[in-house]
Amino acid sequence: PRKIIIDTDPGQDDAVAILLALASPEIAVLGITAVAGNVPLALTEKNARIVCELAGRPDIKVFAGCDAPLARALVTAEHVHGKTGLDGPQMADPTMPLQDQHAVDFIIETLRAEPAGSVTLVPVGPLTNIATAFQRAPDIIPRVQEIVLMGGAYFEVGNITPAAEFNIYVDPEAAKIVFDAGVPLVVMPLDVTHKALTTKARIAAFRAMGSKVGDMVAAWTDFFERFDMEKYGSEGAPLHDPCTVAYLIDPSLFSGRLINVEIETGSDLTLGMTVADWWGVTDRPKNALFIGDIDAERFYALLAERLARL
Numbered sequence: 155p156r157k158i159i160i161d162t163d164p165g166q167d168d169a170v171a172i173l174l175a176l177a178s179p180e181i182a183v184l185g186i187t188a189v190a191g192n193v194p195l196a197l198t199e200k201n202a203r204i205v206c207e208l209a210g211r212p213d214i215k216v217f218a219g220c221d222a223p224l225a226r227a228l229v230t231a232e233h234v235h236g237k238t239g240l241d242g243p244q245m246a247d248p249t250m251p252l253q254d255q256h257a258v259d260f261i262i263e264t265l266r267a268e269p270a271g272s273v274t275l276v277p278v279g280p281l282t283n284i285a286t287a288f289q290r291a292p293d294i295i296p297r298v299q300e301i302v303l304m305g306g307a308y309f310e311v312g313n314i315t316p317a318a319e320f321n322i323y324v325d326p327e328a329a330k331i332v333f334d335a336g337v338p339l340v341v342m343p344l345d346v347t348h349k350a351l352t353t354k355a356r357i358a359a360f361r362a363m364g365s366k367v368g369d370m371v372a373a374w375t376d377f378f379e380r381f382d383m384e385k386y387g388s389e390g391a392p393l394h395d396p397c398t399v400a401y402l403i404d405p406s407l408f409s410g411r412l413i414n415v416e417i418e419t420g421s422d423l424t425l426g427m428t429v430a431d432w433w434g435v436t437d438r439p440k441n442a443l444f445i446g447d448i449d450a451e452r453f454y455a456l457l458a459e460r461l462a463r464l
């Protein structure tokens with residue numbers, strides 16, 4: 155199986171990404187590192203443990219990482235995810251422990267200990283933990299097999315400002331470090347995640363599993379989609395973060411282009427914009443496979459089939 159570290163700020167869609175990974179034999183989750191993002195760190199690390207317990211995997215190591223972006227005050231998204239970050243169903247506090255080690259130290263130690271080129275990073279929140287690890291231990295950068303992240307937008311532009319997507323906007327300096335690192339990068343921007351919409355039928359399929367996982371995922375997606383439906387009149391909510399894990403399981407679900415992507419860190423107006431050279435109008439190095447399309451039917455079929463295994 156593909157060895158991964160999930161770096162996350164749960165978030166209902168983060169929760170589904172974690173469940174999909176834990177349900178899939180193609181993937182070995184070495185650890186889950188929490189970062190401040192959708193809600194503050196004390197909630198994201200707790201939420202990560204709630205999700206592991208729900209999956210019946212209290213053995214998964216969960217680490218708390220950075221509680222604020224590299225150079226800015228934290229911006230959160232309770233308006234989308236609710237006060238807890240995982241609003242929707244009733245949830246008990248987790249009983250599995252949080253690891254003592256800092257998430258950044260775990261990332262560094264793991265990349266040094268595992269064979270070079272054998273560990274993939276899957277960041278689905280702001281990139282603070284990953285950038286801090288790269289800054290503190292540049293020797294780990296060439297050891298990363300690939301980074302498959304959710305973040306950015308191009309034709310779909312922004313969801314937190316007119317120009318920027320949330321994960322990149324929250325810590326643009328960190329995003330710049332990661333995009334400039336020279337690691338093979340697969341990017342799931344809003345352009346693709348907005349095609350992975352929950353619908354009534356898709357949520358009903360989760361509920362029809364008749365399991366605790368199915369009920370929880372249905373309750374989470376019910377809550378999560380309210381925001382997009384009320385605000386944008388869309389037919390459901392984009393399940394952003396699970397696109398990363400689905401790509402690792404079956405890349406044939408997706409298509410995109412290898413292009414140059416730069417992160418705006420200077421302008422107030424367009425801070426955190428992913429400036430994507432989709433049309434190849436520059437000769438800047440192609441640093442990211444920027445995904446543009448998804449087979450949403452097959453994606454949701456995969457999700458339902460895998461979640462039913464938990």
Ligand code: BDR
Pocket residue numbers: 165166167168192231234278279304313319320321394395
């Ligand atoms: C991203 O921001 C968060 O709110 C979601 O969990 C996702 O990772 C989408 O812009």
Ligand code: CA
Pocket residue numbers: 162163164165167168192278279395
């Ligand atoms: Ca997220």
